[in-house]
Amino acid sequence: MATMPASASDLLKSFKLKTKQQELLIRVSILCLVYILAFITRLFSVLRYESMIHEFDPYFNYRTTLYLTENGFYDFWNWFDYESWYPLGRIVGGTLYPGLMVTAVLIYRILRFLRFAVHIREVCVLTAPFFASNTTLVAYFFGKEIWDSGAGLVAAILIAICPGYISRSVAGSYDNEGVAIFALLFTFYVFVKAVNTGSLAWSLASAFGYFYMVSAWGGYVFIINLIPLYVLVLLITGRYSMRLYVAYNCMYILGMLLAMQIRFVGFQHVQSGEHMAVMGVFFLMQVFYFLDWVKHMLSDTKLFQAFLRITVTCAVAVGGIALGLGMVSGYISPWTGRFYSLLDPTYAKDHIPIIASVSEHQPTAWSSFMFDFHILLFLFPAGLYFCFKRLSDATIFIVMYGLTSMYFAGVMVRLILVATPAVCLISAIAVSATVKNLTVLLRSKNKVVQTGSTKGSGGSKSSSKALLDQSQPFQKNGAIALLFGAFYLLSRYATHCTWVTSEAYSSPSIVLAARGAHGNRVIFDDYREAYFWLRQNTPQDAKVMSWWDYGYQITAMGNRTVIVDNNTWNNTHIATVGRAMSSYEDEAIEIIRSLDVDYVLVVFGGVTGYSSDDINKFLWMVRIGGGVFPVIKEPDYLVNGEYRVDKGAAPKMLNCLMYKLCYYRFGEMLTEYGKPPGYDRARGVEIGNKDVKLEHLEEAFTTSNWIVRIYRVKPPNNRCNIHGQSGTCNPQNLGVCLDLLGLVDVNLGNAPTKPCCSLIEGLVDLEGAVCLCTAVRANVLGIHINLSISLSLLLRNCERKVATEYICGP
C-alpha cells in the first residue's frame, strides 16, 4: 500500500516535460491551431452562402478540373476546347498552367482512395484554404530560417489571417494564386535554406518547388527574376560562396529543365527576354567560380587584378553581344506588354486598354494597402531595420523580396498578394524581435530586482548598480506598457482581419446579396438563373456573345459556346465584340451574323442598382473596339467629355446596340416609387431613349431582377417566298387535318378541307402528297387505314395536281 503513492509520483515525474520538450509542445500546438485557424477563417463564404466557386476565372479552372477528372490527364493535356473563342477555339492544354487542376484532382483521387465520398466541387472550393494552411507552415519554417522560431511562429500567425492573402484564398476562390503563393513561398524558403546550407538536396527541392510554381501560375517570372537579382546583390556585396554556387546552379539548371515540361511555358526560359537575367547571372557565376580558381592558382595579386579586369570585360562584352544578336535575330523575344506595364505603371493605359480595363490591374491606392496590411504596414519598415541590423544571406533575401514585391504591389492591386508573405515575414521579425527584447528586459530586471533586494539586505553594492536600480521601475513600466501596446495592436490586427474577411472578401460575386426594406437579406441569383436557362433551353451548339467578363461563367455554368472569354489572348476578337456592342443595330447585326452568334447576353443593373454592369463597362468596350477599328471613336459616345445615358446623352450612345439591349422595354418599367418609368437606379437617371425598337434581335430571356438579359438573333428574312411562309412538312399538324378529313368524313360527309390546305402550302405538289402520306402513317388513332382516296381528295381540293390516284408507299 505504501509503495502506491511513490510509484504514482514517479509516473507523474516521468510525464513532466523538460523545458525544451515543453517549448516543442507549445510550438507544435500553436502551429496546429494556426493551421486550423488559417483554414476556418476562410470559410465565411461557405457558411454564409454555400459551397460554390467564386468570381470569373475560377469557373474556368473548375471546368477544366471537371474535364480532367472525367477524361484523364492525356485528354486534358490535348484538349481542344470548341466552346470558347468561337470560331477560333482554344488549345486548353497548351494555354494554361495545369498545376492547380492537377493538384485538386490529386487531392480528390487520394480522398476517393481513402473512401471519402467527396465531390470534386468541394475539393475545388477548399483547395485554396488548404493551401493557405500549408503556407502558414512554410512561413513558420521560413521565419525560423531567417530569424528564429519565435519570428517563425509570429509569421505563421500573421500570414494566416492577413487580408492581402485571404482576398485570393477564401473557400471557393479556386484560382491559380491559391496554390501559387504556397509554391512561391516554398521555393523561396527552400532556396534560402539551400543557400544557407549549401546542400544539394535543398537546392534540388527548390528546383522542384520552382517547377510546381511554374506549373501553377504565371507569377513564376517573379521568382526567376528575383533570385538572380538576389545572387547579383550577394556577388556585389562580396558574399559569394560555394554554398551559393551550388544552390543557384542546381536550382537554375534543374528548374529550367523542369519548367520546360510545362507546355504553356515551353522554351521561354532560353528564348524570352524576361528570362534572360537568370541566364546572365548563371554565366556570371561561372566566371566568378573560374576567377576564384585562378585566384587560388595565382599567388600574385597584381597579375590577378589585371586578369580580373580582362575577364570581366570580356564576359560582359560576350554576354552583351550574345543578347544583342539574340534580340536582332528574333531568337530572344522582347519583353511583353504585361512586363512593361509592371515596370512602367502608365504603359498599359496608353498601349493595352484591355489590361487597363481590369480593375485589379489598376495602381494600388493607399487605402487598399491599409485595408490589406493594416499594422503590418508600420511593422514592415521596423522589420527592415532589424534585418539590416543582423545582416545575413537569408535576411538579405527577405529584404530584397520585401522591397521588390512592395514596388510591384504599388503598381498593380492584385500584386499585393505577392508582397503579403514578405510583409508578414518582415513584420514578424519586427514583432518577434521587439517582444523578445522587451521580455528579456522584463525578466532580467526581475532577476536584478530580486538579487538587488536580497543583496540590499546584505548592504554591499556598487554605485553603478544603485544607478541601475534607480532607473529600473521606469524601464519596467515602459516595457510593460510597450508590450501591452504591441498586444493591443496585434489584437486590433486580428479584429481587422476577421472583419475584412467576413465583409469584403467572402462574397462570391456570382450571387449578389442586399439588405431589404425590413433589414432582411435579399439574394439576387440572376446570373445563375440566366446561365441555367441557357444550359437547359437553348440548342446544344448555340453561340453566345457577351462581353468577355462573362465568358468563363457562360461556358462553365451555361455549357454554351462563347465568342470571347476571360483568357484575353486575342485582342482583335475582343475588339470585334466591342465594336458590335458599340455600333448601331443594323451594323452590329452584320458582325453578329459573321460571328455566327445565336444569342447575345448583356448584364444590366438598372432595376436593382447593381453598378458593375455592362453600361458602366461600356466605355472600355468602346476603347478596346476603337483600338482596333478606328470607326469606333470614344468622343461619339460622350457629351463634353461626360458619359451619360439620360436625355442629354450622345445620339450614338442612345442608339448603339448595347444601349438598346440593356434598355429594351425598360421605359415601361417602374423601378422606384416616386420616380418616372424607366428610372435607372444604378446611375440614378431617367433613361434618354425609352422607345427602343429591335429589328434583328428579340428578347429571349430576362432574369427576374433584370440583371441578365439574353437576346436571340432572328434568322434573316427569306428573300423570295411565294406563299408568304416557308413550306415545311409537319406531319403532326397534318395528322390533325387528316383526322378532320378522312375519319370524320365517314360520319359527317363534309369536312373543312380548306384550312388543311394551308398546311401543305409552300410545298411542291409531289412533296405535299409525300407529306400527307407521312401523316397518314403517323396517324392519329393508331389504326392502320388506307387513306389513298381522301388523300387525293384533299390534294384536289387544295387545287394541287397529282397523277390520278396517288397511293402512299409502304
Added chain:
Amino acid sequence: MEAWIRARVTLALTLFALLFFVSRSSPPRQFVISNAERRIDLSSHIINVHLTLKVENTGTRPASEVVLALTPTEVDHLAMVDALAIKGKRKKTTSVHLEVKPTELPDAPPIDAKYFTIYLADPLNSGESTTLEVLYVFMHFLEPFPAEIAQSESQLVFYHDTALILSPYHIKQQTTFIKTPSTKVESFIRVEPTNRVGTEIKYGPYEDCPPYSISPIHVHFENNSPFAVVEELVQEIEISHWGNIQVTEHYTLVHAGARHKGVFSRVDYQSRQFSNGASSFRYLLARLPARVHSVYYRDEIGNISSSHLRTNSLKSELEIEPRYPLFGGWKATFVIGYGLPLQDFLFESSDDKRYLNFTFGCPLIGMVVDKLTIKVVLPEGSTDPSPVVPFPVEHRLEAKYSSLDVIGRTVVVLEKKNFVPMHNSHFQVYYTFNPIFMLAEPLMLASAFFMFFVACVAYIHIDLSIRK
C-alpha cells in the same frame, strides 16, 4: 364531273366506313354490355376515364374473363388500368378490387386493338349480370394544337377518342361525358345525339352498337393547367443504422405543353400575370414526410434560393420555385434532398429481418413521371434484399461506395415507367443486417489515427541518419 367525283368518293367512303363496322371474327361472345357509361376528365394533363359497365352473361356457360379493348395509341399512353366490381344495390354497395392483365386475343380481330382481361372474382353464371368500374389513366395524351404558342396566348389542346366505346362486345346502350377544364371549347365533332352544357359534352345515348364499332371524335379546347412532366426521377434512399435516412431526388422537369415560341418578355410576365404565360408555371409543391430535416434544393451549378418549407406534426410541405418560370418546352433539372428519422420508416419483421417501409412515388404533387427509379441503399454488410412493391416494376441490384466503404453497399434499384400520382403507395424492402457492422467504420477511423500516432512516435525515436 364534280358530282361524279363526289358520288364516287361518297361510295368509297361508305365502303371504307363499313370496314370499320363489320366485325369479321369475334372474341368470347358470351357477354353483352347492357349499359355503359364513360366519364372522361380532361381538366389536367392526366386524363382519367371512368368506365362503368353493366356486363350480362348471355352465353350458356359460366364465364369469368371480361375483355376490354383499347386502341394502340391509347395503350401507348396508358399509365394505369384498374377495375372494381360493384356488389350490392343502391346505398349498400361494396367494391372488390379485380385483377387486370393485358392479353392477346387468339382469333384475329378486325382492327389492331389491344386487349386487357378482367378476371372476375366469381364466375358469372349464364343470365346473370354484374357492374364493373374501370379506371384508365392516360398521360401525354392531349396534343397541343397549335403546337407552338407565344407568351400571351393560352394553350389549346386536342383530345382524340371515339364517341362509341371500343369493345369486343355488343353494347346495348352507352353514354360518354367529357369534362373540359373551362367553357372555352374551340371545336368538337358531333355524333348525334351530342349535347354540350357548360364544361361538359355529352355523347349519346347510343343504342345497340355492334362489337368494334368506333366513331372518331376530337375535342379542341383550352387547357392551361401546367403540363409539368418529370421526364426522369431518380430517388435515392440511403439507410444509416445510426438513425438517419437520407433521401436524394434528382429531377428532370419539363413543360410538356405547347412549345413556347418567340419572345419571352419579363415586363409582360411581371405586369400582366394573368393574360401572360397562362400555361406556364413557377411554383411546385412537394409533400414530404413529417419530421423531415436538413432539406436542400439545388442543381448542378449550386443552390436555388427560392424555396419555403412548412412543417407540422403530420406532414411537411416544401414549396419550390425553379430558377425561371417554365414555358412550353422549357426544361429544368434540380435535386431535392432531405433527412428523415430512421425509426419512422425502418421496422423489424417477425422473421428477424428488417424492412424499410417507404412511399413509392414522387413527392411533387400532381406530377407525371415518365421514368421513376428508386434506389434503396442498404447499409454496408446487409444481405438478402427483397423488395415488395404492389405493382409490377423492374428491379435489379447494384453496389455503391459511400464514405469509408470497403465492400460497398447493396443498392436495390426499382424502375417504373409511366408513373402517375394514382400509383402512390407504400413499398417494402426486406433485408438482414448484423448490427456489428455498424462498428466497422468508427473502428477503422480509430485505428487509422492510432497508426498515425504510432508512426509519429516511431519517427521521433528512431534515428535514420547515416552519419554518426
